[in-house]
Amino acid sequence: MSQYRIFNSEDAIAYAREAAQLGPDMILQGAEIGDGNLNQVFRVCQLGEATGWIVKQALPYIRCIGESWPLTRDRARIEAEILLQHGQSCPEFTVAVLHQDASLSAMLLEDLSELQVWRQALLNGQHFADAPVQLGKYLAQVHFHSSDFCLDYQAQRAAQTQFANPKLMSISEAVYFVDPFCDHERNNVAPGIRNDAERLWADQPLKIRVAKLKHDFRCKGQALLHGDLHTGSVMVAAGKLKVIDAEFGGYGPMGFDVGVLIANLLLNLCSQPSSSAQRQRIKDVQAFWQSFNRQFLLLASQTADPALAEPSYIAAFLRQVWQDALGYAGCEMIRRTLGVAHVADIDNIADADQKIVSQRHALALGRTLIMHADQLNDAQLEKIALACRPQC
Template identity: 85%
Template sequence: MSQYRIFNDEDAITYAREAAQIGPEVILQGAEIGDGNLNQVFKVCQPGDATGLIVKQALPYIRCIGESWPLTRDRARIEAEILLQHGQFCPQHTVAVLHHDVSLSAMLLEDLSKFQVWRQALLNDQYFADAPVQLGEYLALVHFHSSDFKLDYQTQLAAQRQFANPELMSISEAVYFVDPFCDHERNDVAASIRQDAEQLWADKALKIRVAKLKHEFRCKGQALLHGDLHTGSVMVAAGKLKVIDAEFGGYGPMGFDVGVMIANLLLNFCSQPSWSQQSLRIKDVHAFWHSFNTRFFLLASQTSDSALGAPGYISAFLRQVWQDALGYAGCEMIRRTLGVAHVADIESIADPLQKTASQRQALALGRTLIMQADQINDEQLKSVAFAYRP
């Protein structure tokens, strides 16, 4: 198979067979299992086996919207290359790419059927205590090894060019920083929070802060980001964690990945009726940031760049990453409440009053994180978050 066509189950089996060199004597079955916004995902395995292989294929459009929103298939190549690169930096926490095919816009991935999506685990009140620490380790490693703390000027510039992802990162610009802050047709605003949305859309001071975050998203190319690091991009199992779905990756501000993850933990916080679950989410945020911060600091302390290694600079740099992260966290909380793509944590709340309260909490907390990013430190985040409990 060499010419692109939109895979059906049989095509996915054929590709997996060729890519993994599985002979015709082995019976394989395949089924589409994807629930993401963009791509097709197939599981291919032998009948009766719980685990097999995963085939991921990019469609020439955005799956959740349809053919009216065309999108480059080259995203599959970019994603495969980013996952392979991140896999070199942190193999223990990056899904393994076993093969990829540029013309088919397809890749073969390890099957993580024994894992579960972290967002789903959080929704089921299942606690994976190691996950935030492992995620901090993952992010510190992939950010450090692609940053100028590690790479010389020419190598980093070459990497920025290699992993350029303008189409997908333009979508992120639109869905994080533009649509949710105006009455855009792509938005999905519940009638019950329409007034809250209109108040945000009229908030000039907020828009100035968001403009800066948008601007820096494009021009602050610090590290090779995952680009969509929400709890649905993280697979967890007892003592194990793997990150998947890097199609929105590319060079950008480290605080973006950090902030998107913090926001998704805080969105779960906003969806939780119980104080104990809320407290666990704040604990997760602290553990994640502490893990990232300490590991990045240690790695960066060994930089061979004598200027960047100046005493006090790495700490100052990481303080700025934290501030950036709070701003991006605020944008993620607002866009997941008003924008095109919501999160199951809040969408699945059955009681309409409780759902509206959670959405309002997410909007208010998101706004505060953007407006007060430079005044809230790691220790203070807990009291800020709890101040918005309904």
């Protein structure tokens, strides 16, 4: 079954049967469960069983837009290889890839039915205290083991070549750093914040900062990134966490992954009418960063490179990662408010006036993070985040 075709449920069942080496007598059922922007996702399980296997297939275009925006199917192979690599560095928190078929642009993944998407849990008012700490550990592990703190020069350059993902990362470059900062046709700007968007598009000091972040995204190949680490790419349960969906991964600045996750927690903050819920998101951001910082510091202090093992340098390096992260967080907040892909946290707000307040909050906080990234520490985030909220 090596010739590419867009799967239906029966195709997904046949692929899972072959990939998982299931006997012909096993009765399987399958259904599509995906609601993402890019791919098809099916759950296949034995009749009568609640869990089984996940089949993910890349389409030859961006699903949420259609055939007018074609997209390489090779992203499925790249994603599988990144997940396998991240799984070697941090198997506890990375979804397991059980099989991949590059010709079908498909992979077989472990079924995480007992977990739920973290974004949905946040929208439901559920709090998983371990999740930010676990994510910090995950990101520190996968970043360290793909960086020059762990790999020698030749090994890291070989990895940068192996995991090159120019087509997907060029899309990231466009939707993060170009489209949201001009009146682009791909943008999705609500009428109620059109004036806010136009002021932002005319903000030259902001554009200079964004240009620096864009340039670093292309040139600062520090680690093998997940590339799209938002709360919809994280599955959670009590004491458990798994990271999924790494098709936008590739080598880039560590602060990008850190910042995207921070931004999505702050976008949830912007959607919250309750001050206690807002403060909890700040605590989540702080716990995430402190976990990443602590774990990376421990790993980097054991590097074989005596120059990079210098404690003062590691501390300075992590300060720069934090500053980068705040800048990238600001870009993510702005692009999720003005760009092609929004977040349910804000888009699902039923009250139109409250929705506008939340959108303006996201834009103001995003701009503040970009413009003042070199002046803020994690202890100041609550004051800054609450100060940026507009009056109703």
